[in-house]
Amino acid sequence: MTIVKRKFDVVIVGAGGAGMRAALQLSEAGLKVAVLSKVFPTRSHTVSAQGGIAASLGNVTEDNWHWHMYDTVKGSDYLGDQDAIEFMCRQANEVVYELEHFGMPFDRLENGKIYQRPFGGQSQNFGGAQATRSCAAADRTGHALLHTLYQRNVSANTQFFVEWIGLDLIRDAQGDVLGMTAMEMETGDVMILQAKATLFATGGGGRIFQANTNALINTGDGLGMAARAGIPLEDMEFWQFHPTGIHGVGVLISEAVRGEGGYLVNKDGERFMERYAPNAKDLASRDVVARAMTIEIKEGRGCGDENDHLLLKLDHLGSEIIKSRLPGIRELAMKFSHVDPIHDPIPVVPTAHYMMGGIPTNYYGQVVAPYKTGPEEVVTGFYAVGECACVSVHGANRLGTNSLLDIVVFGRAAANQIIEDLKINLHHKPLPEDAADQSMARLARLENQVDGESVAQVTDALCKTMQTYCGVFRFEDTLLQGVEKIKEVAERVGRTEIKDKSKVFNTARIEALELDNMKEVAMATMISAEARRESRGAHARDDFPEREDDNWLKHTLYFSDEHRLDYKPVRLKPLTVDSFPPKKRTY
Numbered sequence: 001m002t003i004v005k006r007k008f009d010v011v012i013v014g015a016g017g018a019g020m021r022a023a024l025q026l027s028e029a030g031l032k033v034a035v036l037s038k039v040f041p042t043r044s045h046t047v048s049a050q051g052g053i054a055a056s057l058g059n060v061t062e063d064n065w066h067w068h069m070y071d072t073v074k075g076s077d078y079l080g081d082q083d084a085i086e087f088m089c090r091q092a093n094e095v096v097y098e099l100e101h102f103g104m105p106f107d108r109l110e111n112g113k114i115y116q117r118p119f120g121g122q123s124q125n126f127g128g129a130q131a132t133r134s135c136a137a138a139d140r141t142g143h144a145l146l147h148t149l150y151q152r153n154v155s156a157n158t159q160f161f162v163e164w165i166g167l168d169l170i171r172d173a174q175g176d177v178l179g180m181t182a183m184e185m186e187t188g189d190v191m192i193l194q195a196k197a198t199l200f201a202t203g204g205g206g207r208i209f210q211a212n213t214n215a216l217i218n219t220g221d222g223l224g225m226a227a228r229a230g231i232p233l234e235d236m237e238f239w240q241f242h243p244t245g246i247h248g249v250g251v252l253i254s255e256a257v258r259g260e261g262g263y264l265v266n267k268d269g270e271r272f273m274e275r276y277a278p279n280a281k282d283l284a285s286r287d288v289v290a291r292a293m294t295i296e297i298k299e300g301r302g303c304g305d306e307n308d309h310l311l312l313k314l315d316h317l318g319s320e321i322i323k324s325r326l327p328g329i330r331e332l333a334m335k336f337s338h339v340d341p342i343h344d345p346i347p348v349v350p351t352a353h354y355m356m357g358g359i360p361t362n363y364y365g366q367v368v369a370p371y372k373t374g375p376e377e378v379v380t381g382f383y384a385v386g387e388c389a390c391v392s393v394h395g396a397n398r399l400g401t402n403s404l405l406d407i408v409v410f411g412r413a414a415a416n417q418i419i420e421d422l423k424i425n426l427h428h429k430p431l432p433e434d435a436a437d438q439s440m441a442r443l444a445r446l447e448n449q450v451d452g453e454s455v456a457q458v459t460d461a462l463c464k465t466m467q468t469y470c471g472v473f474r475f476e477d478t479l480l481q482g483v484e485k486i487k488e489v490a491e492r493v494g495r496t497e498i499k500d501k502s503k504v505f506n507t508a509r510i511e512a513l514e515l516d517n518m519k520e521v522a523m524a525t526m527i528s529a530e531a532r533r534e535s536r537g538a539h540a541r542d543d544f545p546e547r548e549d550d551n552w553l554k555h556t557l558y559f560s561d562e563h564r565l566d567y568k569p570v571r572l573k574p575l576t577v578d579s580f581p582p583k584k585r586t587y
């Protein structure tokens, strides 16, 4: 079978905020850019970002990038790389004004400036009073962002491949990345996209947990493709559990609700966060609030017949504020939990939300990894940005509204780096003979498998294993069992069968391909979590409750081939300012 080949300067996998910000920069520079997406671009998960995008504009309270940097370093529980964090916080105002000039419809203050709201972990003056740093378009900030970027990309002639799924990276004998294989979801046709630069912007992989806030497409495909191509995955033990997913369904209720003055109560009507974080209360960092909620439930102070959730109260804000600032939240609460928050509290539980780890990169979006067993180096032709990348600006715990900032800052930075790199790499490198072999073998296995299990069954086992053995609190025995269980599930992934072999719009085939990627993400998570014997940020171990900087102030690298782990130092030195040395983290 001959496989169609097409050549581009740059192939981007992912049309969320990260992919589209990069694509815009590249197309406007005159490069030939292809953007692949499993869904129509404006349906990427960025669309559901509610709360806002962080920038120290200082429109409501005094602010500056250095305070923002401090909060981000502290929020990361000192695992974030301080050079990358400085880079991001310093560029925040510029990228937000740029979005404003692109036409993004931010809410306004009375004086006409961009509206900002307070979010968890934001402070003035290095840990002082609450700061007000999140720029918002009501509770639909991601929606506004994505539509703005899509329109600009259409004007810039970016070429979109909608409902195409990227399958595998193509690397040559030196390890350089030369493009990738992809499949059209409607027809099952496979194509090789040859490129001088390949950029992954495939978003998160929250679907590996049974209860999560993520879209169905968030299956960690970029990580799966990278892992299969020999690239390690960084800091995969760190997953953010958002405090307020709707009980029973997982749909997110934004932290903006607490930013606007909402708060959590237990079954006695007590505002329990006052006990756990006396200063920041409900606006403490997300890992802190999620743990406090889990303890309240475990100690029998949860609400409802089963004492299994807590209540988020916002009726005291008044219908005016709820309708103008939180209209989408009200709609979600009415649809998914049948309560109108103008009158009644919303039942909530901590829910898997955000992947801090990912493909290791520097702050120019270049993937940095060892080739085989060699030293760490920039992988020629390969870049990653957004939630699939680990820069690392979020370290062990991300602050709310820092991800939308991350995707625009690093989307732009990676594009600028590619523009520079392509001034040197003028030509496409020749494709190896076996360029499509890995993908064709995966597809052939699905074609030929008989007597296998259904994809849905194995996916379900994977999600349940992650939820049960690797949740908000982690225990030695459950982690050890979890490693064994997830290895068993991984074996089963290799024997799934799709009963209907037709190629046209075959969602079972797509789900099987996605499951290959979820398997890599889940294995990396469980094995990295079992090995890290400390508690830091979102990784909370019952048997090692303290942070251990002497032994563990380092990034994890997981290699898929032998399930091997390695570690690398945290970059504690910022670009121009003094380092923030690790200290005890209280809110």
Ligand SMILES: Cc1cc2nc3c(=O)[nH]c(=O)nc-3n(C[C@H](O)[C@H](O)[C@H](O)COP(=O)(O)OP(=O)(O)OC[C@H]3O[C@@H](n4cnc5c(N)ncnc54)[C@H](O)[C@@H]3O)c2cc1C
Binding pocket: 013, 014, 015, 016, 017, 018, 019, 036, 037, 038, 039, 041, 044, 045, 046, 047, 048, 049, 050, 051, 052, 053, 054, 141, 142, 164, 165, 166, 167, 201, 202, 203, 204, 213, 214, 215, 217, 218, 221, 222, 252, 254, 353, 354, 385, 386, 387, 388, 400, 401, 402, 403, 404, 405, 407
């Ligand atoms: C409910 C919710 C609310 C949030 N609210 C906020 C907020 O208010 N503020 C904030 O800062 N952060 C928020 N976050 C986090 C933030 O929205 C995300 O981290 C960020 O938008 C990710 O952007 P991205 O461009 O990296 O990926 P996404 O927007 O997830 O896009 C991924 C893209 O990759 C494509 N893709 C994936 N795999 C493949 C493949 N194999 N082939 C082809 N295409 C592929 C998808 O089709 C999609 O286009 C929220 C997250 C969630 C889930």
